[in-house]
Amino acid sequence: MIPAYSELYLSDASLALGSMLETAVYLFEVDLKEFWRLFLASHVSDDFGNGLSGTVSGKSGWELAAEILDDAGIPFRREKPRGGVGRSREFWAGWALAQYQWRIGLPFRAIETFAPIETILLLYTPYHEMSVDHFVEAIETQRKTLPSQRPFATMTAKEKHPMTESLSATVKTADWKAEKHVPVITAPAAAKAGEPFDVEIAVGKEIPHPNTAQHHIAWMALHFVPAGANTSIELARIDLSAHGASLSDVPGPAATAPSARVRVSLAVSGTLHATAYCNLHGLWTSAAPISVA
Numbered sequence: 259m260i261p262a263y264s265e266l267y268l269s270d271a272s273l274a275l276g277s278m279l280e281t282a283v284y285l286f287e288v289d290l291k292e293f294w295r296l297f298l299a300s301h302v303s304d305d306f307g308n309g310l311s312g313t314v315s316g317k318s319g320w321e322l323a324a325e326i327l328d329d330a331g332i333p334f335r336r337e338k339p340r341g342g343v344g345r346s347r348e349f350w351a352g353w354a355l356a357q358y359q360w361r362i363g364l365p366f367r368a369i370e371t372f373a374p375i376e377t378i379l380l381l382y383t384p385y386h387e388m389s390v391d392h393f394v395e396a397i398e399t400q401r402k403t404l405p406s407q408r409p410f411a412t413m414t415a416k417e418k419h420p421m422t423e424s425l426s427a428t429v430k431t432a433d434w435k436a437e438k439h440v441p442v443i444t445a446p447a448a449a450k451a452g453e454p455f456d457v458e459i460a461v462g463k464e465i466p467h468p469n470t471a472q473h474h475i476a477w478m479a480l481h482f483v484p485a486g487a488n489t490s491i492e493l494a495r496i497d498l499s500a501h502g503a504s505l506s507d508v509p510g511p512a513a514t515a516p517s518a519r520v521r522v523s524l525a526v527s528g529t530l531h532a533t534a535y536c537n538l539h540g541l542w543t544s545a546a547p548i549s550v551a
């Protein structure tokens with residue numbers, strides 16, 4: 259396989275892709291999966307894969323991220339670049355993907371079909387501490403062991419550009435200490451049958467989520483799934499309405515913080531599920547088991 263561009267540019271290219279992801283997530287505050295979807299749909303991913311010199315070495319990560327969002331018409335927090343990039347998992351994911359793509363030569367869209375961006379992120383530990391050859395080997399193993407994997411050229415248009423077909427596939431979750439959207443459930447691990455107890459749901463406990471008319475948590479819900487059941491019971495729904503949306507002097511004089519406490523009683527054990535909806539970044543969820551006796 260002849261690489262699309264000279265090895266001389268590989269270091270710049272990896273730095274640009276890593277810094278593009280880090281900028282999109284931490285400066286521009288765009289969800290990683292959403293941004294990666296926009297990247298794959300953009301000319302930047304093709305230019306990058308084809309080794310266009312102005313893309314792989316001529317632009318900073320900030321410029322690439324801004325170009326992708328501007329082209330897609332997505333509003334974002336246009337924060338100025340700060341120094342010291344390269345410490346995040348997202349940076350490593352972009353850096354490692356550029357290295358893999360250079361070696362294997364597949365378009366990024368094809369790579370996504372067997373190594374989605376969220377999978378790459380999970381490989382951060384332990385691969386960021388190893389030579390990139392180990393990462394390349396791991397992804398190659400994944401590519402070759404997937405039974406449905408076919409050459410990109412023979413895929414249907416739908417396979418080349420996989421679309422989400424069910425709502426449940428768009429509901430996201432993550433470690434709440436690292437991801438500001440995840441609703442945190444604070445509830446006892448055990449309760450007495452029929453005896454009321456408090457459940458708190460809050461978004462942004464560790465990393466605050468923006469709370470403005472343009473970007474806020476619009477609602478949260480608490481559900482309970484009894485052990486062994488396949489249907490949830492809605493315990494509470496919280497509309498967070500005050501974000502200055504009806505005022506011209508945004509952010510306005512009042513705002514509702516994404517936090518609520520509800521009193522619950524249960525008759526059986528099961529799992530509490532919290533859901534939170536960000537007007538820009540969609541649905542997020544988390545769960546907490548509870549034992550009832």
Ligand SMILES: [Fe+2]
Nearest residue numbers: 473536538539
């Ligand atoms: Fe958000």
